[in-house]
Amino acid sequence: MARYTRLTEPIALITLNNPPVNALSSAVRSGIVDSVSQALKDDQVKAVVFCGENRMFSGGADIKEFSGSMSGPPLVRMIHSIEASEKLMVAAIEGVALGGGLELALGCHYRVANTKARLGLPEVTLGFLPGAGGTQRLPRLTGITAALELITTGRQISAQEALQLGIVDQVTEGNAVQAAMELALSVIGQPLNPRRLSLRPPVWSADVDSVCEVALARVKQHSRGAMAPVACVQAVRAAAMLPYSKGMEKERQLMDTLFRSSQARALQYAFFAQRNAGKWSLPNGARWNNTKARDVQRVGVIGLGTMGRGIAVSLVKAGLSVVALESDAKQLESGKKAVTAMLQRDAQRRGVGSPLHLLTFALSFHQLKDVDLVIEAVFEDMNLKKRVFSDLCKVLRAGTLICTNTSGLNVDELAKVTDRQHLVVGMHFFAPAHVMKLLEVVYGSRSSPEAVAVAMALGKRIQKVCVAVGNCPGFVGNRMLKLYMDQSLYLLEEGATPEQVDQALEEFGFAMGIFKVADLSGLDVGWRVRKASGLIGPDIDPVNPSRWRLGQRYCPLPDMLCQQGRFGQKTGRGWYLYNSPGSKEAKPDPEILNFLEDYRLKYGITPQRISSQEVIERCAFSLANEGFRILEDGIAAGPEDIDVIYLFGYGWPRHRGGPMFYASQVGLSVVLEKMEHYHRIHPDVPSLEPSRLLRRLVAEGSPPIQQWRNHIKNLHSQL
Numbered sequence: 001m002a003r004y005t006r007l008t009e010p011i012a013l014i015t016l017n018n019p020p021v022n023a024l025s026s027a028v029r030s031g032i033v034d035s036v037s038q039a040l041k042d043d044q045v046k047a048v049v050f051c052g053e054n055r056m057f058s059g060g061a062d063i064k065e066f067s068g069s070m071s072g073p074p075l076v077r078m079i080h081s082i083e084a085s086e087k088l089m090v091a092a093i094e095g096v097a098l099g100g101g102l103e104l105a106l107g108c109h110y111r112v113a114n115t116k117a118r119l120g121l122p123e124v125t126l127g128f129l130p131g132a133g134g135t136q137r138l139p140r141l142t143g144i145t146a147a148l149e150l151i152t153t154g155r156q157i158s159a160q161e162a163l164q165l166g167i168v169d170q171v172t173e174g175n176a177v178q179a180a181m182e183l184a185l186s187v188i189g190q191p192l193n194p195r196r197l198s199l200r201p202p203v204w205s206a207d208v209d210s211v212c213e214v215a216l217a218r219v220k221q222h223s224r225g226a227m228a229p230v231a232c233v234q235a236v237r238a239a240a241m242l243p244y245s246k247g248m249e250k251e252r253q254l255m256d257t258l259f260r261s262s263q264a265r266a267l268q269y270a271f272f273a274q275r276n277a278g279k280w281s282l283p284n285g286a287r288w289n290n291t292k293a294r295d296v297q298r299v300g301v302i303g304l305g306t307m308g309r310g311i312a313v314s315l316v317k318a319g320l321s322v323v324a325l326e327s328d329a330k331q332l333e334s335g336k337k338a339v340t341a342m343l344q345r346d347a348q349r350r351g352v353g354s355p356l357h358l359l360t361f362a363l364s365f366h367q368l369k370d371v372d373l374v375i376e377a378v379f380e381d382m383n384l385k386k387r388v389f390s391d392l393c394k395v396l397r398a399g400t401l402i403c404t405n406t407s408g409l410n411v412d413e414l415a416k417v418t419d420r421q422h423l424v425v426g427m428h429f430f431a432p433a434h435v436m437k438l439l440e441v442v443y444g445s446r447s448s449p450e451a452v453a454v455a456m457a458l459g460k461r462i463q464k465v466c467v468a469v470g471n472c473p474g475f476v477g478n479r480m481l482k483l484y485m486d487q488s489l490y491l492l493e494e495g496a497t498p499e500q501v502d503q504a505l506e507e508f509g510f511a512m513g514i515f516k517v518a519d520l521s522g523l524d525v526g527w528r529v530r531k532a533s534g535l536i537g538p539d540i541d542p543v544n545p546s547r548w549r550l551g552q553r554y555c556p557l558p559d560m561l562c563q564q565g566r567f568g569q570k571t572g573r574g575w576y577l578y579n580s581p582g583s584k585e586a587k588p589d590p591e592i593l594n595f596l597e598d599y600r601l602k603y604g605i606t607p608q609r610i611s612s613q614e615v616i617e618r619c620a621f622s623l624a625n626e627g628f629r630i631l632e633d634g635i636a637a638g639p640e641d642i643d644v645i646y647l648f649g650y651g652w653p654r655h656r657g658g659p660m661f662y663a664s665q666v667g668l669s670v671v672l673e674k675m676e677h678y679h680r681i682h683p684d685v686p687s688l689e690p691s692r693l694l695r696r697l698v699a700e701g702s703p704p705i706q707q708w709r710n711h712i713k714n715l716h717s718q719l
């Protein structure tokens with residue numbers, strides 16, 4: 001799958017042809033090797049230009065091949081022989097040159113890129129390092145500092161930046177193949193050794209050690225527990241200290257270790273799971289590829305609180321025209337100021353014109369009469385939302401979609417007050433909505449496939465990772481989160497401290513422990529929800545609150561904190577202590593330790609020593625156990641969707657794949673055994689009881705995660 005074409009007299013063109021991204025599969029590598037050998041045999045050919053079909057150079061090695069046995073010509077050897085060739089080799093980069101694609105280009109003697117091309121070595125995001133010479137050739141071109149930054153982050157850069165860093169020799173606004181041919185004709189006959197990066201000496205400088213130390217500290221802080229970024233630093237360091245062949249040996253050793261690691265498996269799983277989440281399906285058989293989404297140009301946003309502001313900003317940034325509505329002039333003014341400032345700051349940062357002309361502010365529902373879709377983002381209150389929905393129906397055109405931004409309210413109940421139940425869907429954005437990537441698109445029992453298609457397409461257009469989920473309290477993400485939060489609170493009752501639980505979770509890879517997250521979000525938010533749901537009421541003794549509610553164990557600790565005015569960061573006190581209200585640095589609070597001790601004494605709880613292992617098992621396995629129930633209920637289309645939700649909405653460490661993938665890696669029988677064990681000890685926590693699906697999968701031999709859908713009747717995944 002590489003096409004060989006003779007161009008003008010001295011030049012041959014080799015076109016990589018493996019749609020959609022021209023990944024360097026075994027067939028492509030064989031095609032390249034054959035084509036190069038054909039060019040070398042042809043005395044008339046003096047230069048070879050490499051390019052990709054459909055103006056896409058290459059997305060790198062074929063990731064799908066990594067899970068099987070690798071065959072075909074090895075990439076490292078292939079690139080080496082291209083570089084060593086006596087004939088001139090030039091890469092013509094259009095679209096992307098990523099990973100192995102860029103490594104192939106670095107093996108060429110010259111590189112030309114179209115201005116719109118993007119280049120990068122994103123292997124670290126898949127749990128690898130650039131293992132086809134990238135860690136050794138790139139530093140020899142850019143120096144250590146730039147190479148470390150690019151390789152450890154996987155950041156993609158523009159052609160212009162690549163030119164500044166010396167990665168490409170020329171940038172063209174026109175056709176890169178044409179420009180590469182012209183460049184080739186102008187340099188044919190010049191010596192090639194200076195262009196062979198592998199012949200360059202190590203890029204040593206006196207500050208190599210300190211530069212690498214700084215990079216190491218940065219990657220350890222940014223990606224807790226991830227192996228690949230650390231290995232990337234070690235490999236690049238070798239390029240500074242060792243001759244090319246020795247550096248390549250180091251690169252290969254490190255790559256071998258990473259290649260076999262469970263982290264690489266998790267990251268590659270996450271790569272495909274993310275892409276497959278967009279291929280939604282509904283239980284009724286409607287799917288992404290059999291349902292057309294109609295075009296949306298004008299969107300109404302109701303409510304300019306924190307969520308509405310972020311939603312309006314995301315829509316405008318994507319070029320949609322927005323009518324933003326508030327109920328009174330004062331709130332409208334403050335929302336207008338905030339949205340305008342966010343958009344102006346963003347435009348300034350990106351060096352683009354301000355898109356404020358796309359935004360209209362309104363106080364009357366009548367100004368929404370011409371919109372194609374409305375996103376209601378008012379307070380999380382069912383009655384208020386119902387009022388808004390029925391008012392909307394009086395002004396909207398017949399076919400206008402109504403979406404509700406809710407983190408868990410019943411979408412069907414809301415739809416019932418409208419004259420268009422089939423055009424109602426939930427859109428659960430995550431705060432801050434202009435930053436967070438995840439969007440749960442919630443279909444109700446009456447939502448039409450087209451309405452789901454429109455919401456999914458709109459989410460994609462505003463650059464969200466969209467997952468279609470069914471309607472149940474909390475949908476997927478928050479339904480699972482509740483059990484995770486419950487477990488961490490029970491751990492406090494039983495003897496742990498907030499710091500201890502958070503430390504275990506952070507060592508596992510979470511960017512922030514659950515108690516720090518709670519302080520950040522505000523403890524009063526959950527308090528209000530619990531009051532509204534009847535869990536806290538006038539019949540509860542505020543001094544000695546009951547630990548038993550609605551027929552099961554209940555932990556009143558967060559309510560007791562709220563009674564003391566400890567709402568988290570915003571009040572300077574929550575599970576942690578902060579220097580001042582609004583400050584971010586969480587410090588252990590001795591008052592909390594005393595408070596927990598008093599609480600245990602009051603309720604006669606003998607504190608236990610809680611290990612980090614128990615924290616992880618009870619939190620992570622509880623998440624997965626509820627994930628199995630969600631699959632049984634048909635609320636998520638497959639385990640991959642649940643994992644994508646946890647990766648993009650809840651800070652689950654990407655190198656652990658997601659709670660469902662983690663359970664599959666630990667072993668389903670181990671998870672079952674542990675859940676049985678914890679449920680035996682805590683029979684008053686029904687959620688610890690292993691789910692039926694978990695039991696069934698274990699009984700059926702614990703199939704790999706990719707096969708779970710074959711074992712579940714309701715599952716409608718496309719993977």
Ligand SMILES: CCCCCCC[C@H](O)CC(=O)SCCNC(=O)CCNC(=O)[C@H](O)C(C)(C)COP(=O)([O-])OP(=O)([O-])OC[C@H]1O[C@@H](n2cnc3c(N)ncnc32)[C@H](O)[C@@H]1OP(=O)([O-])[O-]
Nearest residue numbers: 021023059060061062063064098099100122130131132275
């Ligand atoms: C010991 C062994 C030694 C090995 C040597 C190591 C060599 C090397 O260092 C390792 C690598 O290169 S690692 C690789 C380093 N490279 C990377 O990490 C780049 C990863 N790719 C990307 O970042 C993005 O896909 C692009 C920016 C390329 C396109 O973005 P976009 O336009 O939004 O499109 P999209 O929706 O994202 O994808 C469209 C379809 O293409 C599919 N697919 C994509 N890449 C693939 C691949 N490499 N492969 C296979 N498939 C790949 C994707 O799944 C999807 O399939 P679907 O069936 O239609 O769902």
